[in-house]
Amino acid sequence: MRRTQTATLKIASAVLFLLCLLVAVPLLINATGRSDLYYTLTSVALLSIISAGVWITFYIGRINIGQGAYALTGGYVSAILVMNYGVSFWLTLPLAGLFCAAASVLIGLPILRLRGVYFAMVSLVLTEVARLLALALPITNGASGIVSIPLPSRLSLFGLTLIPDFATLANPRLGFYIASVLLMALCFLGLYRLAHSRIGQLCQSLQQNEELASSIGVNIAYLRVIAYALSSFLGGVGGAMFASISQSIYPSSFTVADSVNFMLNCFLGGLGYVLGPMLGTFVLYFGWDLLFQTGEFQLLIFSTVLIVLMLVLPNGLMSLALPRKRSL
């Protein structure tokens, strides 16, 4: 009885939150006239999708600092498909994700055998590899990148327009905002299901002790590749969306600093909570933006706050709201 009650409560609050984002936020922005906030909020939504990917790898006990590589790859795949082959953007979105997932299976098979710091370091190097590849490959157009990517076109099913052509929209920013928020909702819904499913439980067993899990009969090699592929899929989708919003992609669009930031988002939000990456991204991104007024001291204050946060709340922000729920 109790359980169904809390379940309905959770669903209700999730729906309320989504409605808030989709209706109340645009109304507020219209009222205050700060339409630049659309871009900020869209970025937060997309970055939290990418960070959610990192969170999955944390869930199997790997520190992933290579998410920037997949975000960059996703962005390039989408941009090249749209520009060179005229594929509709909405089709390239899953394609970019799938491409990244396939690439991550190939890369992951050898490197997922590494653990702890070794995996962290290799994944960090991976971001650098992606950047160098983007510079060296002929199709990515080197350092000048791919620019003036057209806005997403119309998506229709059986003659019914599902998504209008963004170029004809009065406010394409609002369109991108809604699309990103919906994507984010979808992503975190999936993440929540994953974390509470059988596979999620198995992933936690990997996080705690791989040998033990393997001795009980968990196929650890298979599981960790799947988790890593999912993580890269999210990275690719997020990166593709980003390329479309900024209508350009460069080798320096996602760098090592971004990869580290994705990891920080997860840490800051709390690794034990599904919504951790979302909260972490929001706080980190807005904190950084707010500090813009402090000019040259921006980075100094930002990093000091991070250090203090780490000292006071080493288990993430979410550990404030849900104290001791999981502690043993």
Place this chain on the structure above:
Amino acid sequence: MEQVIANGLYLGAQYALIALGLTLIFALMNVLNFAHGQMYVLGGFVTYAIYGQLKLPFVVALLCSGVTLAIFGALMEKFLFRTVIRRSKREESTMLLAAATAFFLDAVVLLLFGEKQRGVPKIISGVFVSERVILPYDRILVGVIAILMIAAFMLFMQYSKPGRAMRALAQDRVAAQLMGVKVERYSMIGFALGAMLAGVVGGLLVSITGVNSGIGGPISIKAFLMVMIGGAGVVGGAIAGGFILGMMESVGLTVLREYGDITYLVIFALLMIFLSIRPHGLMGKPWG
């Protein structure tokens, strides 16, 4: 070819010194020090300020770099890392802390010294010219100092009391504590020593390549590479990794010149293949 090898050795000696500090911190604390490159930059700027601007002797500047960084490292261990390790549920949290310190150092260096590329006058002028090899004297000097420091560091770790204590700590923290090693004190000394090494290398190299506030990140990545090649937490591995990377870079820049700027791409690809065969590097412990 001799020229390439000489360049490789010179690069390798510096790289090994950088990697030594990183691997020492990792072995003692299980902390991946993201701020290592930034410590290197700070050391470089201290030397720049003292040798380049105040015109004091280079040796004094180098000492100051080392001491500043040692103090900084000790404080960082005592007040930041120790606290977080004690309070956190997952030990990966130290990575966030290390990344935040890296940002912090970046900001400090940027505020104090600006974003310009800084250089200092040469320590000694002149170029060594023989039939096959051409090397400026200051590079030779820096290379020799680096190798001497590596030797001194190894002797210190091997024969001195703190060195023995730190090796014991790296092998087994609990057992070392039971044997009466003051774990906290030696962790702090180790962290200070690692930071000092980074600072001294920064000071040494400012006389040749100069320094700017943006190179901290790339230096950290190179240091990670070396540590991965040699095996994390192993002193010999760090030295081997440093020399291997230096040699690969030197050879790669010559051999792959006509294909454009792909040396590091090749090195990364080789590293992936190498790591899939030997996941813990040349000499690393399993699951270090």
